[in-house]
Amino acid sequence: MGMNERVKALNQAPVRHGAEYVLYWTQMNRRADSNHALLRAAEWANSLELPLLVYEGLTCSYPFANRRLHTFILEGVPEQARRFAALGAGYCFYLRRTRQDPDDILYRLAAKAAVVVTDDYPVFVAAKHNASAPAKLDVLYEAVESSCVVAISAFTKREYAAYTIRPKIHRIWQRYLSPLPEVKLTRRWTVPPPEFHTEVTAANIASLVASCEIDHSVAPSISYTGGRLAAEATLRHFLNNNLRRYARERNEPAAHATSDSSPYLHFGQISALEIALAARSHAAEHSLVADEFIEELIVRRELAFNYARFASPPDSFAHLPDWNRKTLTDHDSDPRSPVYGYEEFAAASTHDPLWNACQNELLLRGKIHGYYRMYWGKKIIEWSRSHQDALETMVRLHDIYALDGRDPNTYTNILWCFGLHDRPWQERPIFGMVRYMSYEGMKRKTGVDAYLREIAHLQQSGCDPFRLKTEV
Ligand SMILES: Cc1cc2nc3c(=O)[nH]c(=O)nc-3n(C[C@H](O)[C@H](O)[C@H](O)COP(=O)(O)OP(=O)(O)OC[C@H]3O[C@@H](n4cnc5c(N)ncnc54)[C@H](O)[C@@H]3O)c2cc1C
Structure with missing residues (x-):
C-alpha cells in the first residue's frame, strides 16, 4: 500500500542541504521491524545519500512517569539497539533522569539532520510533541502513522460505532495485509552515537530506573517484561x-x-x-x-x-452522541450508595471482592482482563460521586498503573463504559440509558471464583505463574 497516505508534513521547512544524517525520532513505534515511519526515514536517507540516525528518548518529566512504565520501556532498549545497528542505522537512546538534565536533545540532533521523521499518534505526549516541535525546527518534520493496519487516514470522518467502520475496513483491508518491505540502507552509520547516548543493558535497567526522578511507588508489572x-x-x-x-x-x-x-x-x-x-x-x-x-x-x-483522531481532548463527555450526553446529564445527580473516592478505588478497598480483584490485577499485572475491565469501569460509574469523577478516576488509574494506558484504546473504552459506540438500553438510576453490568451477571457468565483465587495467589506470592520467561 502506498506510503503517502500515512505521511504528514507538519511544517513547511525545507530539507537541509549539507546535513550529516536523516533523523528518525521514534516516540510510539519503538521498533526496528514493520515500521512505516522507519521505512520513510530510510527512503529519505537513501535518496539523499545520508546515513540514518534513530533517536529514542525517555524523560522523567512526562506525566505519571513511574518505575513500572520506565522499566517496561527500558527493557525494550537493548534489543532495539541491536536491531537498528543490524540495519546499519545509528541509534541514540537518551535517558533524561532529572529535570536538571538537558531537554533539548531533539533540537540538537535536528540541527544536523536533513529531515526529521517521527511517529504520528493521536493522544498523550506524542500528540503534544507533534503539535509543538515542528514550528520550532528549521528542517522538514514529517509524522508517519504506523500504529494501525489500515491507515487511519482512510477514514475521513468520525465513525459512529463498530458497525459503521467494520464494512469500510473489510472493503479495503486486503490491500494492507501484506508485510512491509525490508529496510535497506545504502549508507551505513559508522561513527559512535552522539555523546548523550545512554547505554542500556539487562544488567543496568534497575539502577538506571532508580536514578530517575520519577514516582518509585509504582512497582514494575509482575507479569510483563517489555521489549x-x-x-x-x-x-x-x-x-x-x-x-x-x-x-x-x-x-x-x-x-x-x-x-x-x-x-x-x-x-x-x-x-x-x-x-x-x-x-x-x-x-x-x-x-x-x-x-x-x-x-x-x-x-x-x-x-x-x-x-481519538477526531475527538480532542479524547477524555471528554463532549464527544458523546446527543442521546448519550442527555441521559448522563439527567442522571448525574442520582443518589449513589456506596460512594468511593479515587484513593479507595486505587487501594482496591471497595465492598465488592470481584471489583477489588480487577483493581488488584491492574496494580500487579498492569492490565485487567478485557471482559472484567468492562465490569471494573461500570462499577466506578455506579460508586463515584458524579460521572465526571468516575471518568477522571478511570483515566488516572490507567495513566498510572496500566502498561497499555494513555492509548486511543484507553479513552475510547473508558468512554464506552459511559455509552460511546454503544446503543441505548433500558433506563435505570445513575446510568440512565447506558448499559449496566451486574455482579450476578458476571457470576452467571464467567468463573468469578477461579479469577478471585488466581488474583489472591498473585497478591500472596507476588509472582505470576502465567509470566512468560523472556530475556531482555
Ligand atoms: C474500561 C476499559 C478500559 C480499557 N483500557 C484499555 C487500554 O488502556 N488499552 C488497551 O489497549 N485496551 C483497553 N481496553 C480494551 C481491552 O480491554 C484491551 O485491549 C484488552 O483487554 C487487551 O488484552 P489482550 O491484548 O489480551 O486482548 P485480545 O483480546 O487478545 O485482543 C487483541 C488486541 O485487540 C485490541 N482490542 C481488544 N479489545 C479491544 C477493544 N474493546 N477496543 C479496542 N481494541 C481492542 C487490543 O489492541 C488488544 O491487544 C479497555 C477496555 C475497557 C472496558
Whole structure:
C-alpha cells in the first residue's frame, strides 16, 4: 500500500542541504521491524545519500512517569539497539533522569539532520510533541502513522460505532495485509552515537530506573517484561496455545485465552500488522478461524484510533452522541450508595471482592482482563460521586498503573463504559440509558471464583505463574 497516505508534513521547512544524517525520532513505534515511519526515514536517507540516525528518548518529566512504565520501556532498549545497528542505522537512546538534565536533545540532533521523521499518534505526549516541535525546527518534520493496519487516514470522518467502520475496513483491508518491505540502507552509520547516548543493558535497567526522578511507588508489572523479544514470545505463545480457544474462551479470564499484546502494541514494540499477519497465517496453516481475534485487533482498535483522531481532548463527555450526553446529564445527580473516592478505588478497598480483584490485577499485572475491565469501569460509574469523577478516576488509574494506558484504546473504552459506540438500553438510576453490568451477571457468565483465587495467589506470592520467561 502506498506510503503517502500515512505521511504528514507538519511544517513547511525545507530539507537541509549539507546535513550529516536523516533523523528518525521514534516516540510510539519503538521498533526496528514493520515500521512505516522507519521505512520513510530510510527512503529519505537513501535518496539523499545520508546515513540514518534513530533517536529514542525517555524523560522523567512526562506525566505519571513511574518505575513500572520506565522499566517496561527500558527493557525494550537493548534489543532495539541491536536491531537498528543490524540495519546499519545509528541509534541514540537518551535517558533524561532529572529535570536538571538537558531537554533539548531533539533540537540538537535536528540541527544536523536533513529531515526529521517521527511517529504520528493521536493522544498523550506524542500528540503534544507533534503539535509543538515542528514550528520550532528549521528542517522538514514529517509524522508517519504506523500504529494501525489500515491507515487511519482512510477514514475521513468520525465513525459512529463498530458497525459503521467494520464494512469500510473489510472493503479495503486486503490491500494492507501484506508485510512491509525490508529496510535497506545504502549508507551505513559508522561513527559512535552522539555523546548523550545512554547505554542500556539487562544488567543496568534497575539502577538506571532508580536514578530517575520519577514516582518509585509504582512497582514494575509482575507479569510483563517489555521489549521486542517478549512481544515476539507473547505472540508465539498466543498462536500456539490460545488462538484456537480465543472465540470460545476470550471472555473467561481464568482461561487466559487472549493475546496479552496490548502493552506491546501500546509502546509499538510490535505492530498490529505483524500480529494480524501471523494470526492469519497460523490460522490458515492449522485450519483455525482467526476472525474474532482480527475483529478486536483491527476493527475495534481502529475504531478507537478513529475516535481519538477526531475527538480532542479524547477524555471528554463532549464527544458523546446527543442521546448519550442527555441521559448522563439527567442522571448525574442520582443518589449513589456506596460512594468511593479515587484513593479507595486505587487501594482496591471497595465492598465488592470481584471489583477489588480487577483493581488488584491492574496494580500487579498492569492490565485487567478485557471482559472484567468492562465490569471494573461500570462499577466506578455506579460508586463515584458524579460521572465526571468516575471518568477522571478511570483515566488516572490507567495513566498510572496500566502498561497499555494513555492509548486511543484507553479513552475510547473508558468512554464506552459511559455509552460511546454503544446503543441505548433500558433506563435505570445513575446510568440512565447506558448499559449496566451486574455482579450476578458476571457470576452467571464467567468463573468469578477461579479469577478471585488466581488474583489472591498473585497478591500472596507476588509472582505470576502465567509470566512468560523472556530475556531482555
Ligand atoms: C474500561 C476499559 C478500559 C480499557 N483500557 C484499555 C487500554 O488502556 N488499552 C488497551 O489497549 N485496551 C483497553 N481496553 C480494551 C481491552 O480491554 C484491551 O485491549 C484488552 O483487554 C487487551 O488484552 P489482550 O491484548 O489480551 O486482548 P485480545 O483480546 O487478545 O485482543 C487483541 C488486541 O485487540 C485490541 N482490542 C481488544 N479489545 C479491544 C477493544 N474493546 N477496543 C479496542 N481494541 C481492542 C487490543 O489492541 C488488544 O491487544 C479497555 C477496555 C475497557 C472496558
